[in-house]
Amino acid sequence: MTILFSSDSEPPEPWRQAFARAMPGMPFRVWPDSGPLEDIRYALIWRPDPEALLRLPNLKAILVLGAGVDVALSNPGLPASIPVVRLLDAGMADPMAEYALHAVLHFQRRMREYAVHQQDANWRPLPWKLAQEWPVGVMGLGIMGGLIARRIAALGYPVAGWVRSPRAVEGIEVFAGMNKLRQFLARTRVVINALPLTPETQDILGAKAFAAMPAGAFVVNIGRGAHLVDEDLIDALDSGHLEGAMLDVFRQEPLPASHAFWRHPKIVITPHVAAPTIIAAAEIQVIENIRRLERGEPPLGVVDRKKGY
Numbered sequence: 001m002t003i004l005f006s007s008d009s010e011p012p013e014p015w016r017q018a019f020a021r022a023m024p025g026m027p028f029r030v031w032p033d034s035g036p037l038e039d040i041r042y043a044l045i046w047r048p049d050p051e052a053l054l055r056l057p058n059l060k061a062i063l064v065l066g067a068g069v070d071v072a073l074s075n076p077g078l079p080a081s082i083p084v085v086r087l088l089d090a091g092m093a094d095p096m097a098e099y100a101l102h103a104v105l106h107f108q109r110r111m112r113e114y115a116v117h118q119q120d121a122n123w124r125p126l127p128w129k130l131a132q133e134w135p136v137g138v139m140g141l142g143i144m145g146g147l148i149a150r151r152i153a154a155l156g157y158p159v160a161g162w163v164r165s166p167r168a169v170e171g172i173e174v175f176a177g178m179n180k181l182r183q184f185l186a187r188t189r190v191v192i193n194a195l196p197l198t199p200e201t202q203d204i205l206g207a208k209a210f211a212a213m214p215a216g217a218f219v220v221n222i223g224r225g226a227h228l229v230d231e232d233l234i235d236a237l238d239s240g241h242l243e244g245a246m247l248d249v250f251r252q253e254p255l256p257a258s259h260a261f262w263r264h265p266k267i268v269i270t271p272h273v274a275a276p277t278i279i280a281a282a283e284i285q286v287i288e289n290i291r292r293l294e295r296g297e298p299p300l301g302v303v304d305r306k307k308g309y
Contacts, residue, residue, distance in 0.1 A: 001294075002039040004056070006031035006048035010065055010277065015044060018283040023290070042290055046277075047071050053078055061085055061293055063286050065277055067092060067144065069303050070197035070224060084303040090285050091278030093147045096222060099274040100138075100148045100192050103220040103246040104157065106268070107190055108134050112244060129189075131156040137188030138162070139204075140223065141169055142309070144275065145194035160184055164200075185212040190220060197224035198308035205229065210236040216243045222274040225250040230261070237266045248274040 003019060003026060005012045012030045019028050029035055031052040040056050046065040053062065053075060062084045064072050069086045072078065106112065110126045117124055134157055138149040141161040146169060153159040153171045161169060162184040166176040175184035181204075185191065191213065195201045205219060206229035213219075219242060221228050230251065236242040246268040247261065253272055261267050289299035303309060 001041045002027040002029060002035075003042050003044055003290075004029050004031060004033065004040045004052065005044045006052035007044075007046040007065065008048075010046045014279045015283065018279070018287065022283070022287045042293075044286065045072060048075065050075055061289070061299060063289060064303075065282065065286075067275075068196060068224060069309065070226075073303070073305060073308060083299065084305070085289055085299045086301045086303055086309070087277070087282055087285055088301045089143045089281075091281035092275035093144050095278075096144050096194070096275035097148045097151045099222060099248065099270075100194075100220060101152055101155075103192065103218075103268075104134070104136055104152060104190050106246065107218045107244055112266070112268070132158065134158075134189050135160070135187055136190045136192065137184055138172075139191065139193045140195035141167065141172070141174070142194070142196070145192075148192060148194060160187060181209070182212045185209055186214065188213065188217065190218045192220040193223040193227055195223045195227060196309035197226055202226050203229050205233070207232040207235070210242055213242065215241055217241075218243055219245040220247075221245070222248045225253065230259075233267075234260055234264065237264065242266075244268070246270070248272055 005015055005028065016028045019026055031049055037056055038058055041058060041060045043053060043059060043062045044065065045062060059079065059082050062072065062082055064084060064086045067087050069084055072084055108129060110128055113126055136152050136157045136159045138145045138159065138161045141149060141163050145161065149159050149161050149169065149172045160173040160175060162175045162181060167174060193205060205221065205227050210232060219233065233245060237245065244266045248270045249272055255261060261269055292299050
């Protein structure tokens with residue numbers, strides 16, 4: 001039984017050490033590797049080399065080092081019969097909720113304007129809205145989005161959520177289905193996207209969505225870069241209909257230096273740091289899932305490929 005690790009950003013050594021502690025003697029190999037492919041039972045991946053999942057005849061499961069699995073599911077080398085297992089929170093929900101709350105406060109208290117004023121030594125208090133006058137909307141109410149919505153609502157903001165299918169979330173007004181999306185957007189001053197990326201949600205933050213939002217609204221994208229239509233966001237900001245955006249995820253990462261987002265005065269950029277994988281928490285979940293699979297039990301966090309999450 002051998003683990004194959006393949007990632008374009010996650011370092012392998014912490015994972016090698018985790019398996020050495022928890023499952024001593026288990027071979028741990030890092031792609032590219034010249035060892036025998038027949039020995040590999042589990043692939044531990046994050047944005048893997050497309051070739052890494054090909055020609056693994058005895059693979060039992062693919063374990064993704066994150067909650068989002070769109071990159072894994074789009075991999076042409078992904079075997080159709082092999083279960084794909086994602087992380088269930090693993091310590092990421094709290095940092096993501098902190099990031100979302102920071103974004104809400106940043107826009108509500110007009111921190112962007114104050115940063116500009118500081119450059120000019122301009123002492124000028126600006127009017128602002130109270131929390132109860134600042135409606136927030138969260139797209140996606142899974143583990144991440146649900147915690148974001150609850151944390152922000154606990155501070156007195158009117159919070160709504162938009163989801164694919166109806167559900168009840170205490171203290172949160174829930175809008176379900178595409179036919180309710182426009183209504184959800186129209187009541188929302190700050191839209192926070194925490195959706196999984198699926199064919200249905202790709203490009204969901206585009207011109208139609210921005211037009212449905214009230215004038216002077218804000219967009220926060222912590223889902224996936226492909227949720228957002230870049231050119232439509234720039235148009236909405238330049239027209240004055242939208243007032244600002246905070247973006248942590250992009251269609252191409254790292255974001256190219258030539259991209260217009262870098263220089264736009266109404267956009268705040270962070271380098272995909274809203275919810276980094278917390279290895280100490282993630283390793284417990286990954287190792288437990290391998291133990292479950294070895295016992296013949298189903299792992300936790302198996303992805304429904306039809307839904308995409």
